[in-house]
Amino acid sequence: MDLLRFITAGSVDDGKSTLIGRLLYDSKNILIDQLEALEKSTKNKENGEVDLALLTDGLRAEREQGITIDVAYRYFSTPKRKFIIADAPGHVQYTRNMITGASNANLIIILIDARQGVVEQTRRHSIIASLLKIPHIVVAVNKMDLVEYSQDVFNNIVIDYREVAKQLGLADVTYIPISALDGDNIVDRSKHITWYNGKALLEFLEDVKLDSDINLTDARFQVQVVIRPQTEDLHDYRGYAGKIISGIYKKGDKVKVLPQGIETTIASVEIAGMEVEEVFAPQSAVIQLADDIDIGRGDSIVKIGNLPLVSNELEVLLCWLDDKPLISGNKYLLQHNSRQVRAMVRNVEYKLDVNSLQQQPVEGNVKLNEVVKATIKTASPLVYDGYEKLSENGSAILIDETSNSTVAAVLIRS
Template identity: 70%
Template sequence: MDLLRFITAGSVDDGKSTLIGRLLYDSKSIMIDQLEAIERQSKNKEEGEIDLALLTDGLRAEREQGITIDVAYKYFSTPKRKFIIADAPGHIQYTRNMVTGASNSDLIIILIDARSGVVEQTRRHSIIASLLKLPHVVVAINKMDLVEHSQDVFNNIVIDYAAMAKSLGLEQVTYIPISALNGDNIVEKSTAISWYEGPSLLKVLENVQVQKDINLTHARFPVQYVIRPQTEELHDYRGYAGKLVSGVYKKGDTVTILPSGTSTTISAIETGGKQVEEAFAPQSIILHLADDVDVSRGDVIVKSDDLPSVGQDLEVLLCWMDSKPLVAGRKYLLQLNSTLVKSVVKEISYKVDVNTLEQHQAPEQAVLNDIVKVVIKTAKPVAFDAYEKLRVNGGAILIDETSHVTVGACMIQ
């Protein structure tokens, strides 16, 4: 059974928490004790209704404010697929939270209130989805019950959003009219919206083809661990373990170890404790090389006929996540897959307006939630791809050297 990671995003009070609660409730993914707890706490208990939004509420203090201020992860499954939901807050000051939740997602559900249509927050969340190159977008037009299930309202919102999606380069967009409160078109097709002929939201989530999004063209294998038992029975054993993030490797392939540039061939491939003739992303494997070459954690083994870029100067689009401002000259650790290297931010080139994608003059500093273009110099060469070409080898993070807190999310240009 495969896994779909998706994120929900929308303006405040668009019904994200209710939508997730309805997915969990109607797909019977709630434990009995959880159900009893939310029944006790439901605001509408007198009317016999359950407040499904409570299923995604975090700390009591957050609940009292009426907002969710972090990314909440929920897990559920159906007979067809397993799911991880990232519920990101809709407030503009929590851009970093949405970037965090979306960075590992295969799909984004953008909620639109049918009464309001496409608003500024809708555009901002769509821009972030386009910057992060999310392959699948579902536009869930919610609260259709409050507009009398009007097909004209739905069609007008689709026309407005489609024009924006085209300008942002969002290609695979699905539109669904829903009522999260009433469960219309969430798990089962709604009789109240009889004019809608497409699938329910859950059917879309179950059937979206995420395997096609795995890049099998560019072979990239970041080494996580060098296995050298040095025991009597495994005296000469030397294997390089890690996750094959993209591409396909076969026994006998000519490969290059980066950043050193040394070439050799694959003598054996192991996965699941057995030797195999080939391996493909996203398998975890052990590679054996024909020559006794120098390979360490953080090195990347690639096919010799398809090399990524190698260098020390990286141009990146950076979402700043720290309350302490970013200024040019500050030093950080940069982590790209298993590569961890000291680095310095040489310059801030410009700031991106997350509402319009306009580029503004280079600021003296970047503050929390800013998205900026920066130049980073690393202490030693690293192997990388452009994020647009290969997300799995083009996304990195910046880490504070003293606190070890992640302070920035990088998309290499």
């Protein structure tokens, strides 16, 4: 059994909440007392069915203050897989919400209303999916019941979306006609959509291959914390603990410590205090080195012959997440995995229209939900890869040192 994280994208009217409710309900992941609470608060009981959308209903604070918290997480599992859904609400602040929810996703479900077809929102969701390099895309054409389960309607939407996918270079796209309200092609294959021979949505989610999503070629490791027990029997023990970002490490590997640039050899690799043959992404491991080198949190250990980039000047795409705008000349903290460095945003070149991918001039300060191309200068060098090549080592956040807020998502370009 393995783990799939996905995000659902669609506006409220596309039936996103109903879809999530349906997945939880039909896969028997809703329990009786939760269902009772649901029935109690169901307003629309015309056909005696509970309103599945209420399962993903907000908190009282959200209703009272008219806000939506950017992401809620839902969990369900089948005998094949455990699923984590990042449920990001639509409408206002959608770019911020979606980027937050999508940053860890292996897959995105883009919902399209069969009556509406490919609309501006569809395009926007797809652009964000392409910016964040989400590996798998499912286009779920919903409300097929309202178009009499028409194959023509579905086929036309597929033709339209293929055009979008081509423009954005989206490679792995799967199209499924569904009705979330009635449960057609969600868990079980639809009795109404007889012309469709593909998998139901849940079947697809269970089967989609995930192994190739993890990069086992380019070895990257960043030190989170140094383990030094300093007890009598472990007097000289010095282990570098961190999560393997990508690749495989084993004893004897010739490595380079960056940004220091010192070469050494791996003396042992360990998991939870036990020496093992090798460690690989995404394991949390401990590496011991043959030589006594001064290494601390945020330093990288990589293999000689496969080096990342090292620079203190970065070309980036910034997605601004804060209500306060980006003030040019302000200093921020940039956090790249566990490494924190002081940074300054310079040369905001252009703004990216997330509905069209067009580059537009930036007027005034960069505001919430805007995506811009910029240059970041850091006080000490960063050890990274381009986001396109290795997203886990090409992403960072900006922190406002005065408010301590996370103010931007940073996608580093190579």
